[in-house]
Amino acid sequence: MTRIYIAGHRGMVGSAILRRLEARRDAGEDLTLVTCTHSELDLADQAAVRDFMAAERPDVVILAAAKVGGILANDTYPAEFIYENLMIECNVIHQAFAAGVGRLLQLGSSCIYPKRAEQPMAEDALLTGRLEPTNEPYAIAKIAGIKLCESYNRQYGVDYRSVMPTNLYGPGDNFHPEKSHVLPALIRRFHEAARSGAEAVTIWGTGTPRREFLHVDDMAGAALFVLDLPKDVYAASTHPMLSHINVGTGEDITILELARLVARVTGFDGRIETDPSKPDGTPRKLLDVSLLRDMGWQARIGLEEGIRDTYAWFLSQGPDAMRAK
Numbered sequence: 001m002t003r004i005y006i007a008g009h010r011g012m013v014g015s016a017i018l019r020r021l022e023a024r025r026d027a028g029e030d031l032t033l034v035t036c037t038h039s040e041l042d043l044a045d046q047a048a049v050r051d052f053m054a055a056e057r058p059d060v061v062i063l064a065a066a067k068v069g070g071i072l073a074n075d076t077y078p079a080e081f082i083y084e085n086l087m088i089e090c091n092v093i094h095q096a097f098a099a100g101v102g103r104l105l106q107l108g109s110s111c112i113y114p115k116r117a118e119q120p121m122a123e124d125a126l127l128t129g130r131l132e133p134t135n136e137p138y139a140i141a142k143i144a145g146i147k148l149c150e151s152y153n154r155q156y157g158v159d160y161r162s163v164m165p166t167n168l169y170g171p172g173d174n175f176h177p178e179k180s181h182v183l184p185a186l187i188r189r190f191h192e193a194a195r196s197g198a199e200a201v202t203i204w205g206t207g208t209p210r211r212e213f214l215h216v217d218d219m220a221g222a223a224l225f226v227l228d229l230p231k232d233v234y235a236a237s238t239h240p241m242l243s244h245i246n247v248g249t250g251e252d253i254t255i256l257e258l259a260r261l262v263a264r265v266t267g268f269d270g271r272i273e274t275d276p277s278k279p280d281g282t283p284r285k286l287l288d289v290s291l292l293r294d295m296g297w298q299a300r301i302g303l304e305e306g307i308r309d310t311y312a313w314f315l316s317q318g319p320d321a322m323r324a325k
């Protein structure tokens, strides 16, 4: 029997991972899945995490809990983004180790790479240049998470792994008008414009930045694929001092192209305008996904199909889809 604790199981990624693990358990795999809500356990509380890990004693920890938000939320609340993420990572990773957890997988983000990194960005671009200012505090916390895992692996011989996803979207996303990421924000804005018969929709920034988008069900598949790799395969695939693996589709589009796609899916046929007073952020963020692809994993859900799936989920939720964060 393998006892797996999924931290952040109510979030977009954590819930997708939980669905996959429940399906595996229901198909006969000997798994016990441990979860705890944010209100029951604040992962920023060191003593509470220590007591939880000591009581639950999982075999495996999947860390999908974090303070997460789009470009404006990162830029507006930098102290919350660096503090909460550092605390969650330190507490979960260290207390997992203290409770004897041998295997752990944590999620970082493609914003760990320098703003001007060569594209597509390979794993070894980490720490080769300055970060994008709008999300530097969050990125520093995510880099610390990678280095925590690497350090515990080196000093104690545990097997703590890190995946670096590109921009994610899908069922369970946050559709808040200001605090969310671009894709759910645009789904909501274009949906409301189509319903009200508005003549124009405004998108933030210049529309020229390029982003890569991965559906959360693909992300959950990739996370479990990496977790399931034999230890020697994972260790051999990564540089001894760079033990993280990129997860993406290997394809990007401009924000304006994305807006046109969302307009089509939501049935909006008016004008699209830009608002250059809002930040563009990193000019381009495309991951080099050859490491994971060469090990046998690649994304399956195309962007338009994924947006249609997410829009259907959004419509099915009614006002609840717009959870404010």
Ligand SMILES: NC(=O)C1=CN([C@@H]2O[C@H](COP(=O)(O)OP(=O)(O)OC[C@H]3O[C@@H](n4cnc5c(N)ncnc54)[C@H](OP(=O)(O)O)[C@@H]3O)[C@@H](O)[C@H]2O)C=CC1
Binding pocket: 007, 008, 009, 010, 011, 012, 013, 014, 037, 038, 039, 041, 042, 043, 044, 063, 064, 065, 066, 067, 068, 084, 088, 107, 108, 109, 110, 165, 166, 167, 168, 169, 172, 173, 174, 181
């Ligand atoms: N979404 C994206 O585009 C990307 C996400 N990632 C990474 O993927 C991971 C998951 O993100 P995602 O699912 O999108 O985020 P969500 O915001 O959807 O989920 C995060 C979860 O963590 C929980 N959480 C936050 N703080 C605490 C805390 N102090 N104690 C306990 N639980 C807490 C949240 O609970 P509550 O809602 O109650 O606060 C929520 O359930 C994160 O590490 C993120 O950095 C990486 C790249 C892109």
Ligand SMILES: C[C@H]1O[C@H](OP(=O)(O)OP(=O)(O)OC[C@H]2O[C@@H](n3cnc4c(=O)[nH]c(N)nc43)[C@H](O)[C@@H]2O)[C@@H](O)[C@@H](O)C1=O
Binding pocket: 069, 070, 071, 072, 074, 109, 110, 111, 135, 138, 139, 166, 167, 168, 177, 178, 179, 180, 181, 182, 183, 185, 186, 203, 204, 205, 209, 211, 255, 278, 279, 280, 281, 282, 285
């Ligand atoms: C996942 C990733 O997410 C963040 O970085 P980001 O990639 O810049 O993410 P974003 O989705 O917020 O914006 C992408 C682009 O889209 C443009 N844009 C247009 N219109 C809207 C809009 O309405 N909302 C938002 N949020 N962006 C918009 C926006 O101006 C930008 O050019 C960080 O949290 C970072 O730390 C991180 O990890």
